[in-house]
Amino acid sequence: MMNALEHTLMPVAEKLGRNKLLVAIRDGFLITTPLIIVASLFLLFNNFPIPGWSEFWAGIFGEGWQAWLSNVSRAVFNLVGFLSCFGTAYAYGRELKTDAIQAAGVAIVAFIILTPTDLTLKGGTSIIGLDTEYLGTNGIFLGLVVALVAVRVYAFAALRGWTIKMPAGVPPAVADSFAALIPSGLVMGLFFLIRIGMGLTPFGTVHQFIFESLQTPLKGAGNTLFAQIIYGLACTLFWSFGINGPAVANSVFAPVTKVLTMENLDAFEAGRELPNIFTDPFSNFFTNFGGGGSTLSLLIVMVLFCKSKRIKELGKLSLLPGIFGINEPIIFGLPVVLNPIILIPFNLVPLMNLLLSTLVTRLGIIPYTTGVALPWTTPVGFSGYLATGSWVASVYQLLLLLLGCAVYYPFIKMLDKKYLADEQVAGASLDETDELSFDDLALDLDAEA
Amino acid sequence: MGKNIYLFCSQGMSTSLLAQKMQTVADHHQLPVTVVAKPHGTLPQTVATEAVDVIMLGPQVKYLYEETLAAYGKRRPVILIDAADYGAMNGERVLKQALLGLKQARQ
Numbered sequence: 001m002m003n004a005l006e007h008t009l010m011p012v013a014e015k016l017g018r019n020k021l022l023v024a025i026r027d028g029f030l031i032t033t034p035l036i037i038v039a040s041l042f043l044l045f046n047n048f049p050i051p052g053w054s055e056f057w058a059g060i061f062g063e064g065w066q067a068w069l070s071n072v073s074r075a076v077f078n079l080v081g082f083l084s085c086f087g088t089a090y091a092y093g094r095e096l097k098t099d100a101i102q103a104a105g106v107a108i109v110a111f112i113i114l115t116p117t118d119l120t121l122k123g124g125t126s127i128i129g130l131d132t133e134y135l136g137t138n139g140i141f142l143g144l145v146v147a148l149v150a151v152r153v154y155a156f157a158a159l160r161g162w163t164i165k166m167p168a169g170v171p172p173a174v175a176d177s178f179a180a181l182i183p184s185g186l187v188m189g190l191f192f193l194i195r196i197g198m199g200l201t202p203f204g205t206v207h208q209f210i211f212e213s214l215q216t217p218l219k220g221a222g223n224t225l226f227a228q229i230i231y232g233l234a235c236t237l238f239w240s241f242g243i244n245g246p247a248v249a250n251s252v253f254a255p256v257t258k259v260l261t262m263e264n265l266d267a268f269e270a271g272r273e274l275p276n277i278f279t280d281p282f283s284n285f286f287t288n289f290g291g292g293g294s295t296l297s298l299l300i301v302m303v304l305f306c307k308s309k310r311i312k313e314l315g316k317l318s319l320l321p322g323i324f325g326i327n328e329p330i331i332f333g334l335p336v337v338l339n340p341i342i343l344i345p346f347n348l349v350p351l352m353n354l355l356l357s358t359l360v361t362r363l364g365i366i367p368y369t370t371g372v373a374l375p376w377t378t379p380v381g382f383s384g385y386l387a388t389g390s391w392v393a394s395v396y397q398l399l400l401l402l403l404g405c406a407v408y409y410p411f412i413k414m415l416d417k418k419y420l421a422d423e424q425v426a427g428a429s430l431d432e433t434d435e436l437s438f439d440d441l442a443l444d445l446d447a448e449a
Numbered sequence: 450m451g452k453n454i455y456l457f458c459s460q461g462m463s464t465s466l467l468a469q470k471m472q473t474v475a476d477h478h479q480l481p482v483t484v485v486a487k488p489h490g491t492l493p494q495t496v497a498t499e500a501v502d503v504i505m506l507g508p509q510v511k512y513l514y515e516e517t518l519a520a521y522g523k524r525r526p527v528i529l530i531d532a533a534d535y536g537a538m539n540g541e542r543v544l545k546q547a548l549l550g551l552k553q554a555r556q
Contacts, residue, residue: 013512027490094493242532244509247459317538321466328463332508333536377462436545438478 006241006338013243020095022251024151025144028088029254033373035083039076040373042069043269047370049389073269078132080262081139085111089147098155099180106184107150110191111143114198114206134207137262141215142207144255150187157183215259222256225358228278232287232354236347239292242337246292257283264371274368277361281369284376285383286357286393289401291327293336293346294353296380297404299327301412308419311412324377334415345411349404356400366393451481453500454547456530457517458507461488467507467530470540471547482544489513496521503547508532526550 016022046069057065076083086108093103112130119129162182166175194206203209221227231253238245261279268274290296299322302315311334318329336342360366367388374386380401384393454471456464468486475482487495489510495501504527506514511529518527528550534542 010512014516017510017513018516023490030488030490091490239509242508243512244459247510314537321463326463326466328458328507328509329466329536329538331536332532333538335532335536337508337532433542433545433549436549438480438545438548 005237009238009241009243013238013248016248016251019251020092021148024088024092024095024148026247026251026254027091027094028084028086028144028147029258031087031090032080032083035076036080036373037375039073040265043073043077043265044372044386045069046073047268047389049385070269074132077262077265077269078136080136081141081143082108082111082135083143084140084258085143085147087147088144089151092148092151093155096151096155096159098151098158102180102184103151103154103158104147106154106180106187107147110150110187111139111146113188113191114142114146114195116205116207134205137259137266138211138215139207140259140262141218141255142210145210145214146191150191153187153190154183157186162186218256219259222253223260223276223278225278225355227253228283228287228354228358229351231283232350233347235288235292236350239331240337240343240346242332261369261371261373264369265373266371268370268372274370277358277368279369279371281371281374281383281387282357282361283354285369285374285378285380285387286361286366286397286400287354288325288350289353289380289397289404290322291325291330292350293327293331294349294401294404295327295330295336295346296322297349297401298342298345298408298412299330300401301405301408302330305409306412306416308416309423310419311416323379325379326377339415341411341415345408349407352407353400353404356403357396360396366390366396451483452502452551454482454484454503454505454544455495455499455501456484456486456505456507457489457492458486458510459489461486461491464507467535467538467540467543470538471544472540474540474544480544480548482548484544492517492521501525503528503550505530505543505547508535526554 046066054066086104089107090100090104093100096103115130115134117128117130119127119131121127158179163175164178164181166178198204198206198209201209203212231249234249235245238248257278257280260276261281264274264276264279288294290299299315299318302311303319306312306315314329314333318327318333321327321329331337334342336346357366361368366384367390369387370389372387374383378386380397381394384395384397385391387393456468456471458464465486468484471484472482475484489506492504496504501521502525504517504521504525506517506527506529508530514527514529521527526547528546530543530546534546
């Protein structure tokens, strides 16, 4: 059965990993994520969850100090759709082997072509400007769609060499400078027509159309416990065969969880009620501790209660990376991969964490996550507090971590017993690689030169 | 000039740990080798702009091996790191694999 499963999962991972559209979306978010994290720090400082915080700083800098910091967080959050468009367009341009930065440039222009630029002020005066309503969270999906379409068209024209032919005698560098003209013209012309065409429909703007027909339904589907269970199982199931689960699953889920997270962040910034449970911080910090499979729980049991040399050594080696959520040493070293004993708790513990965390959040015992983006390497305890602003969440995290230890305990003890028996029978065995000496592998660099 | 060994996994996080260990072993034996860890997404760019003598893939991205071999394997060895060595973060064994790959490629 394990074999059959591996033969189904490998091609799926391969297909998703090779799909240029999905890779572009995933890598595009890699470009915006650091910006969101830094802006989150500014927002967090602005709203730090300690009573008297705001008054304390107002005493030093005067009333209105928060406006300075808001400027930084708004520079990212209110443009997150626009930035997603830029990042994805760049990544997609790179995937299609065309001029990536030129392609990203034309994609953000296409995005703005679709955006209304006439604003009516309350008094009735009309001005030219951009409403960040269109460029922020609500524009994430549109940003992705525009990036993919614009860059596809751009690359199509550019790779076919559609360019203005210069008469012989014109320096090649001059001719090259026109290379981007026709591809860019095609993209901008196309989006010009799309904008006019959409104006004739009841939607009015492409923003409205994509928001209603794509973003809202997909977000609704992703914001369910069912979808989260599928996501969680996909992550651990892929890891069970040694494939980086989140890297595969995120290529499908990332746009949706990004929207859910940003909606909370927008609400947090505006001081409104937080709308969504299933954000990125929720799944990063309340379903898995120490990496996929919640292996920090496993690690604690390994270090404290196991006796075999193999497990003890591995535990020591993995502890520090494990605290920061990096668990490949355990996954491949214990190993978790294809290990029928450990795979049971490895898949069950995150599921248990997900169900319990959803329950305690629904019951109001821990608050909703504010959407403040933290690096997924933030250690347990700190992450709970920073993600929700409540110490209760930190305490809850630690309890959940201990509960995970209890689930892992019987399984790892079984493995420990087996390794202990093996160790008493056999000494260390060396294979060919161990017997190679670095002298045999001398690089002969002189001979080469 | 020394040789540059590049390790790739999905985010370059855990491979950076292994790269560090390999570098320590290499320095200890005074081998003219530089070991670098990077996310797999940066592979095309890295190969285009830097001197990559060996590409090594972490086991968590083994599904990208065939593709990587086809794209970059003609000019340099592409090696899938053994899962057990990776788990044990055994810098010495992985370094030996890399050097062995280099040696075989030369013959």
